[in-house]
Amino acid sequence: MLTLKHLRVIEALNETGSLTRAATRLHLTQSALSHQLVALEAHYGVVLFERSRPLRVTPAGVRLLQLAQEVLPKMEAARRDLARLAEDNQPGRLRIAVECHTCYDWLMPGMDAYRAHWPEVEMDLVGGFHTDPLALLAEDKADLVIVSETARHKGVAFSPLFRYEMLALMATGHALAARAYLSAQDFAQDTLITYPAPDRLLDVVRRVLKPAGVNPERRLAELTIAIVQLVASRKGLAALPAWAVQPFLERGYVVARPIGKKGLWSGLYTAARASDAPRAFHRDFVDTLREQAFMTLPGIEPLAGSPHPR
Amino acid sequence: MLTLKHLRVIEALNETGSLTRAATRLHLTQSALSHQLVALEAHYGVVLFERSRPLRVTPAGVRLLQLAQEVLPKMEAARRDLARLAEDNQPGRLRIAVECHTCYDWLMPGMDAYRAHWPEVEMDLVGGFHTDPLALLAEDKADLVIVSETARHKGVAFSPLFRYEMLALMATGHALAARAYLSAQDFAQDTLITYPAPDRLLDVVRRVLKPAGVNPERRLAELTIAIVQLVASRKGLAALPAWAVQPFLERGYVVARPIGKKGLWSGLYTAARASDAPRAFHRDFVDTLREQAFMTLPGIEPLAGSPHPR
DNA sequence: ACTTCTTACGAGTGCCGTAACCATG
DNA sequence: CATGGTTACGGCACTCGTAAGAAGT
Numbered sequence: 001m002l003t004l005k006h007l008r009v010i011e012a013l014n015e016t017g018s019l020t021r022a023a024t025r026l027h028l029t030q031s032a033l034s035h036q037l038v039a040l041e042a043h044y045g046v047v048l049f050e051r052s053r054p055l056r057v058t059p060a061g062v063r064l065l066q067l068a069q070e071v072l073p074k075m076e077a078a079r080r081d082l083a084r085l086a087e088d089n090q091p092g093r094l095r096i097a098v099e100c101h102t103c104y105d106w107l108m109p110g111m112d113a114y115r116a117h118w119p120e121v122e123m124d125l126v127g128g129f130h131t132d133p134l135a136l137l138a139e140d141k142a143d144l145v146i147v148s149e150t151a152r153h154k155g156v157a158f159s160p161l162f163r164y165e166m167l168a169l170m171a172t173g174h175a176l177a178a179r180a181y182l183s184a185q186d187f188a189q190d191t192l193i194t195y196p197a198p199d200r201l202l203d204v205v206r207r208v209l210k211p212a213g214v215n216p217e218r219r220l221a222e223l224t225i226a227i228v229q230l231v232a233s234r235k236g237l238a239a240l241p242a243w244a245v246q247p248f249l250e251r252g253y254v255v256a257r258p259i260g261k262k263g264l265w266s267g268l269y270t271a272a273r274a275s276d277a278p279r280a281f282h283r284d285f286v287d288t289l290r291e292q293a294f295m296t297l298p299g300i301e302p303l304a305g306s307p308h309p310r
Numbered sequence: 311m312l313t314l315k316h317l318r319v320i321e322a323l324n325e326t327g328s329l330t331r332a333a334t335r336l337h338l339t340q341s342a343l344s345h346q347l348v349a350l351e352a353h354y355g356v357v358l359f360e361r362s363r364p365l366r367v368t369p370a371g372v373r374l375l376q377l378a379q380e381v382l383p384k385m386e387a388a389r390r391d392l393a394r395l396a397e398d399n400q401p402g403r404l405r406i407a408v409e410c411h412t413c414y415d416w417l418m419p420g421m422d423a424y425r426a427h428w429p430e431v432e433m434d435l436v437g438g439f440h441t442d443p444l445a446l447l448a449e450d451k452a453d454l455v456i457v458s459e460t461a462r463h464k465g466v467a468f469s470p471l472f473r474y475e476m477l478a479l480m481a482t483g484h485a486l487a488a489r490a491y492l493s494a495q496d497f498a499q500d501t502l503i504t505y506p507a508p509d510r511l512l513d514v515v516r517r518v519l520k521p522a523g524v525n526p527e528r529r530l531a532e533l534t535i536a537i538v539q540l541v542a543s544r545k546g547l548a549a550l551p552a553w554a555v556q557p558f559l560e561r562g563y564v565v566a567r568p569i570g571k572k573g574l575w576s577g578l579y580t581a582a583r584a585s586d587a588p589r590a591f592h593r594d595f596v597d598t599l600r601e602q603a604f605m606t607l608p609g610i611e612p613l614a615g616s617p618h619p620r
Numbered sequence: 621a622c623t624t625c626t627t628a629c630g631a632g633t634g635c636c637g638t639a640a641c642c643a644t645g
Numbered sequence: 646c647a648t649g650g651t652t653a654c655g656g657c658a659c660t661c662g663t664a665a666g667a668a669g670t
Contacts, residue, residue, distance in 0.1 A: 002385065002388070002389060003313060003314060004313060004314060018624075018625095019624070019625060020623085020624060020625085028661075028662090029661075029662060029663085030624075030625070030626095031625090031626085031627085031661075031662065031663080031664095032660075032661050032662075033625095034625060034626060034627085035626095035627095035660075035661075036660090038626080038627095044389075044392045044393065044396055045396040046392055046395050046396045051624090051625070051626095051668085051669080052669080052670095053623085053624075053669075053670065059395060060392055060395045060396075063388060063391050063392065063395065064388060064392070066388075067384060067385070067388040070384055071381050071384055071385065074377060074380055074381055075312065075377070075381065078312070078373060078374060078376075078377040079312060079354075081373050082354045082356055082370055082373065082374070083354065085356050085369060085370045085373065086354055086355040086356045086370075328649070328650095329649075329650060330648085330649060330650085338636075338637090339636070339637055339638085340649075340650070340651095341636075341637065341638080341639095341650090341651080341652085342635075342636050342637070343650095344650060344651060344652085345635075345636075345651095345652095346635090348651080348652095361643085361644085361649095361650070361651095362644085362645095363644070363645070363648085363649075
């Protein structure tokens with residue numbers, strides 16, 4: 001009784017504040033988490049979380065949380081050291097290419113966390129835009145590419161990172177703000193402000209507007225903040241990841257609405273040469289990115305096929 | 311993969327130097343340990359122990375050993391803190407009565423280890439000899455008694471500590487040293503040197519000599535070292551726990567032989583009022599004693615009914 | 621009233637034990 | 646040759662998932 005699994009559960013419960021959210025993050029059902037929590041509490045005769053919304057940790061819960069924070073990192077560190085020993089300390093290299101503008105927001109903290117664990121791995125960012133980023137893998141100009149789709153490609157292995165919602169952004173008091181969600185036609189009368197990227201990388205265009213035959217006036221901006229500024233200045237609409245605009249929404253600069261009844265969700269994946277996949281430092285990079293993303297980005301969800309916690 | 315169970319296995323393997331001995335200590339079969347070890351090594355692609363006799367840890371094994379020594383004590387500490395929280399920090403008391411002379415040898419280190427974990431528990435030793443030590447429990451003069459048998463007693467709960475072999479001790483070059491083991495008759499011609507305790511507490515007398523109708527001349531000595539000295543001086547034979555005489559055997563002061571073909575094995579148990587058994591600080595005392603005994607006493611074996619590692 | 625947690629029940633999996641086989645000293 | 650480690654196989658226990666019921670906001 002009292003296993004590492006329990007510590008991971010406690011940690012996830014504390015971070016998410018709900019059995020349901022903790023369960024999706026751990027790739028389990030809320031039922032499984034309920035079982036574990038109830039069993040643990042019964043076994044020691046203590047309450048770990050008050051069942052309010054959000055969950056409140058009790059002193060006993062805090063004690064286990066402290067234990068988790070001491071123990072789990074040590075376990076991970078040992079895992080990495082074993083991997084190093086298994087591969088005879090051969091150093092590794094990671095040349096990373098990024099397709100999407102906003103990705104740098106979470107990529108940088110992820111790389112920082114990774115560097116702390118694998119200082120001997122040489123990391124590099126492959127700059128510039130590329131029409132076919134996957135080709136960089138075959139040409140041996142990159143070892144890992146971050147992409148938004150997983151079209152089968154020979155010799156390329158994809159790993160899911162996370163999925164996120166694209167929100168339609170509009171100025172406060174915009175007429176469309178009355179809607180619960182926006183449909184393709186709602187974009188017709190207004191200017192669409194986007195990054196200067198090809199349409200196939202712009203999810204609103206590719207998956208919503210183009211299928212509906214809607215082709216609004218366009219305007220480009222390089223930076224997220226510039227796009228938000230233009231929207232706030234009533235120059236048009238934009239569609240950006242929920243986690244990228246969260247701070248602006250909180251301060252009331254702009255308003256956001258889902259795109260379509262169920263919202264417009266996109267996924268992010270890493271792609272690597274299949275031959276590189278087995279190396280531990282490589283898998284660990286993806287794991288670190290994923291973990292960091294869930295730590296820092298609000299509202300993101302796990303993607304099917306994510307590996308279970310080790 | 312890589313669970314606390316694995317860490318306990320690694321620790322036990324390192325301490326015992328063999329799958330078989332580690333298995334008995336963990337209350338598992340050597341098969342189970344083999345499974346775990348093979349699976350762990352396969353999963354990380356490393357060898358943890360060279361399969362020599364005794365087992366030799368590899369660098370990877372050392373790394374996991376280090377992890378175990380960091381993590382397992384933290385887990386235990388958290389368990390204790392949970393127990394304290396569950397019982398609202400009510401302080402406890404342990405008045406301990408000991409039936410056997412030699413027990414102090416391992417009881418003291420055990421109590422020291424326990425005090426480090428439960429400083430708030432007031433420990434006391436109930437001195438003097440008692441015809442019926444179990445009565446001390448009913449009379450509320452002791453909370454825990456260390457005994458060598460588990461005859462059913464109303465309202466008393468027994469917990470197994472360990473079992474050990476009683477060895478016959480004789481001077482170097484003694485005629486009986488030629489035997490592979492001694493039988494009851496072999497004691498007939500020589501003086502038997504014992505502690506000044508009633509016969510029912512002297513296992514050789516109660517279980518070997520008396521059943522065989524052998525009644526040798528007797529001589530008493532208070533201390534283990536005095537008994538050994540008398541034996542070495544050819545004043546007679548003695549029967550003492552293997553772990554108590556180990557150092558004298560190593561230095562060649564005396565010679566030891568098993569008593570009976572299969573050896574004479576005795577067990578030690580704790581007895582407590584059944585109403586006290588559930589308290590965590592109470593159970594933990596017994597666990598600590600057991601653990602310390604296995605750490606320090608050579609040649610002892612687990613007793614049936616010992617609780618599995620938590 | 622909706623979400624979130626609990627509980628009952630059934631299925632799958634993974635762990636362990638027995639026993640036979642193999643290695644090591 | 647004896648002791649100890651590995652492997653094959655089968656059973657059992659445990660954990661998880663589905664689905665229905667209870668509780669909280």
